[in-house]
Amino acid sequence: MTTRARMADVARTAGVSTATVSRALSDPTRVDPATRDRIMDAVTSTGYRANAAARSLRVRRAGAILVLAPNLANPFFNRIVVAVTQVADAHGLAVQLADSRAAPERLATLARDGRADGIVLLDASLDPAVVRGWPLPVVQACEWNAAYAAPGLAIDNHAAMGLVVDHLGGLGHRRILHVAGPEGNVLASARTEGFVAACAARAVQGSLEAGDFTMESGARAARAWAARPDRPTAVSCASDECAIGFIGECWGMGLAVPRDVSVAGFDDIEVSARLAPPLTTIHQPRARLGAAAAERLIAMIGGADHAPEWDVMPAHLVARGSTAAPPAS
Amino acid sequence: MTTRARMADVARTAGVSTATVSRALSDPTRVDPATRDRIMDAVTSTGYRANAAARSLRVRRAGAILVLAPNLANPFFNRIVVAVTQVADAHGLAVQLADSRAAPERLATLARDGRADGIVLLDASLDPAVVRGWPLPVVQACEWNAAYAAPGLAIDNHAAMGLVVDHLGGLGHRRILHVAGPEGNVLASARTEGFVAACAARAVQGSLEAGDFTMESGARAARAWAARPDRPTAVSCASDECAIGFIGECWGMGLAVPRDVSVAGFDDIEVSARLAPPLTTIHQPRARLGAAAAERLIAMIGGADHAPEWDVMPAHLVARGSTAAPPAS
DNA sequence: CTGAAAGCGCTTACAG
DNA sequence: CTGAAAGCGCTTACAG
Numbered sequence: 001m002t003t004r005a006r007m008a009d010v011a012r013t014a015g016v017s018t019a020t021v022s023r024a025l026s027d028p029t030r031v032d033p034a035t036r037d038r039i040m041d042a043v044t045s046t047g048y049r050a051n052a053a054a055r056s057l058r059v060r061r062a063g064a065i066l067v068l069a070p071n072l073a074n075p076f077f078n079r080i081v082v083a084v085t086q087v088a089d090a091h092g093l094a095v096q097l098a099d100s101r102a103a104p105e106r107l108a109t110l111a112r113d114g115r116a117d118g119i120v121l122l123d124a125s126l127d128p129a130v131v132r133g134w135p136l137p138v139v140q141a142c143e144w145n146a147a148y149a150a151p152g153l154a155i156d157n158h159a160a161m162g163l164v165v166d167h168l169g170g171l172g173h174r175r176i177l178h179v180a181g182p183e184g185n186v187l188a189s190a191r192t193e194g195f196v197a198a199c200a201a202r203a204v205q206g207s208l209e210a211g212d213f214t215m216e217s218g219a220r221a222a223r224a225w226a227a228r229p230d231r232p233t234a235v236s237c238a239s240d241e242c243a244i245g246f247i248g249e250c251w252g253m254g255l256a257v258p259r260d261v262s263v264a265g266f267d268d269i270e271v272s273a274r275l276a277p278p279l280t281t282i283h284q285p286r287a288r289l290g291a292a293a294a295e296r297l298i299a300m301i302g303g304a305d306h307a308p309e310w311d312v313m314p315a316h317l318v319a320r321g322s323t324a325a326p327p328a329s
Numbered sequence: 330m331t332t333r334a335r336m337a338d339v340a341r342t343a344g345v346s347t348a349t350v351s352r353a354l355s356d357p358t359r360v361d362p363a364t365r366d367r368i369m370d371a372v373t374s375t376g377y378r379a380n381a382a383a384r385s386l387r388v389r390r391a392g393a394i395l396v397l398a399p400n401l402a403n404p405f406f407n408r409i410v411v412a413v414t415q416v417a418d419a420h421g422l423a424v425q426l427a428d429s430r431a432a433p434e435r436l437a438t439l440a441r442d443g444r445a446d447g448i449v450l451l452d453a454s455l456d457p458a459v460v461r462g463w464p465l466p467v468v469q470a471c472e473w474n475a476a477y478a479a480p481g482l483a484i485d486n487h488a489a490m491g492l493v494v495d496h497l498g499g500l501g502h503r504r505i506l507h508v509a510g511p512e513g514n515v516l517a518s519a520r521t522e523g524f525v526a527a528c529a530a531r532a533v534q535g536s537l538e539a540g541d542f543t544m545e546s547g548a549r550a551a552r553a554w555a556a557r558p559d560r561p562t563a564v565s566c567a568s569d570e571c572a573i574g575f576i577g578e579c580w581g582m583g584l585a586v587p588r589d590v591s592v593a594g595f596d597d598i599e600v601s602a603r604l605a606p607p608l609t610t611i612h613q614p615r616a617r618l619g620a621a622a623a624e625r626l627i628a629m630i631g632g633a634d635h636a637p638e639w640d641v642m643p644a645h646l647v648a649r650g651s652t653a654a655p656p657a658s
Numbered sequence: 659c660t661g662a663a664a665g666c667g668c669t670t671a672c673a674g
Numbered sequence: 675c676t677g678a679a680a681g682c683g684c685t686t687a688c689a690g
Contacts, residue, residue, distance in 0.1 A: 004441060004464050006667060017677045022669055032675055047462075049441035053386040054667035057682045062382065064425075064444075073411045073599070075404045082402045085426060089435065094444055096393075097414060097426045106418065112333060112378035114683095115393075115423055133376075135333050215603045244603050251605030251650075270402070271600055274544045274573050276580030321580075335683060346661045351685055361659055383683035386666045443667095 005046035013042035025050065052094075056114070064094035065297060066116035066136075070101050070123045074213070075269050076239070076286070077122060080141060083290030084120055091298050093117075100126060111136055118297045120290075121150070124186045137300035141293035142284070143187050144310055151300075153292050153311040157187055160282045160315030161194030164236045164264050165202055167280065167317055172325045173234035173262065175205045179221040179246065181238035182212040191238050191266065207232060211242050218245025225261075226253055233261060233326035240265035240272045240281055247275075247322070258324035268318060277321030285313070334375035342371035354379065381423075385443070393423035394626060395445035395465075399430050399452045403542075404598050405568070405615070406451060409470060412619030413449050420627050422446075429455060440465055447626045449619075450479070453515045466629035470622035471613070472516050473639055480629075482621050482640040486516055489611045489644030490523030493565045493593050494531055496609065496646055501654045502563035502591065504534045508550040508575065510567035511541040520567050520595065536561060540571050547574025554590075555582055562590060562655035569594035569601045569610055576604075576651070587653035597647055606650030614642070 011018045016035060024031045024039040031039070042048070056062050067084055069077045081097070088095045098110055100123035107126075111119070111134040118137040128147030131138060140152030161178075168176050178195040181188025192208065199206030209224055211217035218237055222245070225231060237243035243265030247257050257263050257277060265272060265281035272279040292311070300306055340347045345364060353360045353368040360368070371377070385391050396413055398406045410426070417424045427439055429452035436455075440448070440463040447466040457476030460467060469481030490507075497505050507524040510517025521537065528535030538553055540546035547566055551574070554560060566572035572594035576586050586592050586606060594601060594610035601608040621640070629635055 004443070008667080018668075019670080019678080020676060023676085026669085030675080035675080047437070047441065049438050049443075051386070051667055052442040052444045053382045053391065054443075054682090055669075057380070057382040057386050057684085058667080058669045060682070067426075072414065073407050075407065075599075078402050078404065078407060081426070085401065085428060089428070089431065094439075095426050097396075097410070097424050099414060099418070102418065108376070109378050110423075112376065113381040114333070114383075115381045215599070219603070241600075244600060248603035248605050248607065251607075257605070270404075270544070271570075271573060274548070274577035276577050276586070276605065278577065278580075337683080347684075348662080348686080349660060352660085355685080359659080364659080380683055383666090384685075386668085386682090387684045387686085389666070 004051075005048040007048070007050065009046055010039065010042045010048045013046060014038040062115050062117045063092070064096055064116050065294070065301075066096045066098060066110060066119045068098055068100040068110070068119055068121050068123060070099065070125070072097070072099060074241070075271070076241070076267050079270075079286040080122065080290035083287040084294040087291050087294035087298070093298070104130065117301045120293050120297055121148070124148075125184055137297060137306055139293045139297040139300065141289050143185070145186055146308075149308045151296060151306065151308050151310065153289050153296070153313065155282070155284055155313045155315045157190035157315070158194035158197070160266070160317070161191050161236070162198040163315060163317040164266075164282065165195065165198035165204055165206075167319060168234040168236065168262060168264065168323060169202050169204050171234070171262065171323060173204070173232075175207070175230065175232040175234075177207050177209055177225055177232040177235045179209045179211040179218060179235060179237045179242055188213070188238055195236060205232075211238060213239040213242055215241045215245030215248070218242035219249035222246045222249035222253070226250075226255070231261070234323065235261060235263045237263065237265050240267040240269045240279060243279055243281070243322075244271075244275070257322050260327060262323040262326070264323055273320070275322070280320045280323040281318055283316045283318050333380075334377040336377070336379065338375055339368065339371045339377045342375060343367040391444050391446045392421070393425055393445050394623070394630075395425045395427060395439060395448045397427055397429040397439070397448055397450050397452060399428065399454070401426070401428060403570070404600070405570070405596050408599075408615040409451065409619035412616040413623040416620050416623035416627070422627070433459065446630045449622050449626055450477070453477075454513060466626060466635055468622045468626040468629065470618050472514070474515060475637075478637045480625060480635065480637050480639065482618050482625075482642065484611070484613055484642045484644045486519035486644070487523035487526070489595070489646070490520050490565070491527040492644060492646040493595075493611065494524065494527035494533060494535075496648060497563040497565065497591060497593065497652060498531050498533050500563070500591065500652060502533070502561075504536070504559065504561040504563070506536050506538055506554055506561040506564045508538045508540040508547060508564060508566045508571050517542070517567055524565060534561075540567060542568040542571055544570045544574030544577070547571035547576075548578035551575045551578035551582070555579075555584070560590070563652065564590060564592045566592065566594050569596045569598045569608060572608055572610070572651075573600075573604070586651050589656060591652040591655070593652055602649070604651070609649045609652040610647055612645045612647050
């Protein structure tokens with residue numbers, strides 16, 4: 001616990017004013033080379049770093065971005081947060097992390113206490129009036145809520161479900177179950193609607209089971225599915241975690257994937273490619289989405305316009321071992 | 330992008346000085362009830378939140394803690410970060426997140442720019458001189474480096490390997506492979522040493538394969554294992570991710586777990602209980618470790634002593650379907 | 659119970 | 675190229 005050097009200490013050591021130290025640090029070309037060298041030596045010998053609070057009070061900028069996500073324990077958000085952190089780091093910005101499901105009071109503080117210059121928002125279920133009231137630029141990623149009036153990026157979730165139904169239908173499945181995401185979630189809705197539309201267009205018999213993206217909900221869905229007299233031969237889960245829960249529960253019931261049932265996920269989280277069998281799923285380029293969202297946000301903080309356009313990237317299905325032709329029956 | 334209200338705005342609206350507003354906000358009992366009500370009304374109508382930079386410049390406290398972790402993409406760190414966030418939130422502190430493998434220059438800034446009042450450090454492979462030089466309290470979690478002279482918490486990694494070897498030996502395995510963690514990592518060393526010691530004590534034939542906790546290294550180890558003429562009948566992986574990679578690669582080679590080989594992991598990440606088969610592993614109470622580390626750090630920030638004691642919690646094995654008796658051969 | 663004033667550690671016009 | 679001075683928005687002794 002050494003005590004921290006202030007700019008005044010550096011100035012005294014180098015025999016200059018704090019103004020000159022400040023200039024030497026922010027734009028070295030504006031000070032005499034000899035002076036600059038003395039200052040840099042003083043910085044090194046004192047271990048000086050500018051106090052972020054003083055600096056941001058003065059320049060009215062936090063030098064940080066806030067990542068707001070629901071359920072940070074969800075591995076899906078991992079890579080996104082990592083990507084945001086890397087981009088922020090490259091721009092010399094700090095990253096603050098908070099739970100989007102915090103109390104309204106807390107959210108108001110997060111948006112207004114000046115700790116962050118912008119927000120990467122990974123939750124589309126907040127009150128739009130609240131989000132619009134934030135005095136900071138906001139970029140959404142993965143989940144989109146038009147009422148936020150904020151730009152964002154995501155893959156085409158609706159179209160993705162067409163790929164899933166095509167894939168399963170192509171393998172010969174005529175009865176497909178979709179285990180949905182939580183009600184009120186825009187991603188979940190887009191996927192459910194995409195599924196229903198795709199089934200209708202392809203004359204596949206689709207059915208729905210409630211879920212909420214979690215492994216637990218996948219396990220529950222598996223029990224409900226197994227109890228049906230007319231078991232669908234293939235299952236599309238709204239998330240990889242849900243699919244993992246479904247497959248795990250099948251294993252517990254003595255059923256094997258894809259021998260007894262084909263299962264597809266959504267997200268392509270890290271572990272999916274390594275499962276036994278590997279999981280067929282829709283790839284979400286999470287690192288790319290996170291990095292792009294961070295870049296966009298930083299541009300907005302720098303003055304770029306806030307037009308609430310939405311960048312939709314094409315979806316992409318990764319076929320793996322968890323899906324195969326239906327049992328002969 | 331509404332413009333933010335300052336304390337002076339609230340004071341003017343309520344017809345008092347900023348000093349009184351400040352008092353009403355920090356300790357409502359110190360101002361007259363009628364005055365207080367006027368102030369609170371003004372706060373509500375203006376949407377005022379104290380500027381964190383100004384406040385922390387004045388009180389010389391950031392009101393935030395920094396979580397420093399290597400490889401944030403690793404699901405192992407997830408729950409820990411969530412727990413830290415929850416505890417911090419309960420104490421009104423913000424959470425800053427950064428990668429412990431950042432450049433030395435960046436680490437120096439993180440520790441000295443005054444953005445954080447303390448650090449939860451999840452990486453034991455940093456230069457001890459660097460860590461000791463930080464002007465902030467530090468608490469370690471999971472990984473411990475005595476040279477940091479900072480307190481911390483973890484489970485007994487050495488003893489845990491005794492439980493693994495006991496479990497596998499009890500099932501009848503006499504040849505066991507340990508896929509180690511990365512060289513130089515204290516956790517990896519403790520586990521490897523624990524494994525070797527346990528094998529010696531129990532007359533089990535132990536062997537080692539290099540790894541680095543990742544799924545990819547587990548897959549590599551599986552190929553090396555499969556190529557051996559004297560395949561061990563059971564495998565202990567230094568992390569769950571490694572075990573998942575091992576099992577996935579076995580599946581690719583047409584081998585089944587636990588029919589052809591028993592596999593145990595280490596960590597008990599969320600997904601492990603849902604795998605098919607579920608993974609036998611050592612449970613790490615990550616949420617508890619993270620919360621306890623945060624509580625400890627906050628106490629230290631508040632003035633509690635920094636004695637570098639290490640809290641070691643007993644390890645606990647969770648037996649699941651990925652381990653069974655060896656093949657009859 | 660309340661206010662005037664100082665000061666936390668920076669940056670930035672403004673002079674020179 | 676450099677310095678003196680003001681001010682960012684708070685909190686906290688110090689008076690009253």
